[in-house]
Amino acid sequence: MSKKERTLSPAERKRKEQFQVTCEEMEGKGYRRKDLTVGVLRANVMSLIVMLPFVALAGWVYLAVNPLGSFSIKISFGGYGIFLLALIILVITHEGIHGLTWGLFAQGHFRSIQFGVIWKSLTPYCTCSAPLKRWQYLLGGAMPTLILGFGLAAVGIGLGSFWIFVTAQLMVLSGGGDFFIMLKLMLYRPTGQEALYFDHPYECGLVVFERDR
Numbered sequence: 079m080s081k082k083e084r085t086l087s088p089a090e091r092k093r094k095e096q097f098q099v100t101c102e103e104m105e106g107k108g109y110r111r112k113d114l115t116v117g118v119l120r121a122n123v124m125s126l127i128v129m130l131p132f133v134a135l136a137g138w139v140y141l142a143v144n145p146l147g148s149f150s151i152k153i154s155f156g157g158y159g160i161f162l163l164a165l166i167i168l169v170i171t172h173e174g175i176h177g178l179t180w181g182l183f184a185q186g187h188f189r190s191i192q193f194g195v196i197w198k199s200l201t202p203y204c205t206c207s208a209p210l211k212r213w214q215y216l217l218g219g220a221m222p223t224l225i226l227g228f229g230l231a232a233v234g235i236g237l238g239s240f241w242i243f244v245t246a247q248l249m250v251l252s253g254g255g256d257f258f259i260m261l262k263l264m265l266y267r268p269t270g271q272e273a274l275y276f277d278h279p280y281e282c283g284l285v286v287f288e289r290d291r
Contacts, residue, residue, distance in 0.1 A: 084198055086280060093192065093279035096207065100276070104287045110270065114262050115283030116255075118199045125254020128261065133247050136231045144238040161241060168249055169202060172222040176204035176256075179218035180277070184208035194280070203282070209274040212263070215284060219260045223253030259283050 086094060101111060116124070173193055181188040190208035195201065210218070227250035234243030259282060263275075270288030277284050 084196065087194065089192070090194060090280040093205070093207070097276075097279045100207075101285075104274075107289070109274070109287035109289045112266070112268075112286040112288065113278075113283070114259070114266060114286060115278050115281045116259065116262070118196055118201055118282055121255035121258060121282045122199070122201075124258040125251065127254075128258050129251050129254040132228075132250055136228075136235075136243075136247060136250070140231075140235050140243050143235050144240075157241075161245070164245060165248060168226055168245065169252065172226055172249070172252060173202050173204040175222040175225060176218055177206075179221045180204075180206040180210065180214070183210060183214040183218075192279075205279050206277045207279065209276055209287075212273065212275055215275045215277070216260055216263065219256045219263075220253075223250060223256060227253050255282060 105111065177188070177191040177193065181191045184190040184206050185208045190206050191204065192207065193202065193204050196203065206218070227246055230246035230249060231243060234240070234246050263284065266286065268286060268288045271290050273286055273288040275284055275286055
């Protein structure tokens with residue numbers, strides 16, 4: 079972790095202890111450790127940079143299909159409440175999709191999946207304690223944004239629904255941290271012939287263990 083460590087919850091402290099044991103076991107088997115983690119603040123800033131091109135492209139497509147004069151953005155006070163509730167539900171669903179996807183591939187399946195919240199930044203997260211293959215980790219990282227972001231945006235464009243589209247755009251932005259971590263992973267080239275990918279138990283990102291066969 080960085081020098082300015084945040085206070086861990088009891089569940090996070092337990093996961094940290096378990097992960098330290100895992101690290102010792104992996105290093106005892108000859109694996110080298112490489113951390114691909116990022117601070118929450120940086121992840122939030124980079125998420126905007128990474129996802130803005132996608133947001134802009136989707137906005138252009140929406141306006142091309144649904145000209146400004148063809149829809150209304152009026153909404154009642156109660157509608158705003160429903161909109162906020164929908165966002166909260168979708169944020170929770172986002173983490174659930176991470177867990178569902180990784181759980182399909184992980185040893186131990188859904189017993190390897192846990193959830194938490196970084197309360198200081200109100201950031202919910204999902205973590206997988208079992209090792210994954212590179213493509214499995216990438217798929218689990220991308221799936222929530224593919225479904226709740228790009229998929230929902232396509233629905234909003236097709237229906238000409240401004241509020242569905244806006245919700246989808248917010249979901250795209252919320253997946254920016256995931257995409258930034260995925261970008262770090264895709265740019266990383268393991269030096270060993272064998273590599274295992276562990277989601278970090280309480281930080282944003284993952285840890286790669288690699289070795290020569």
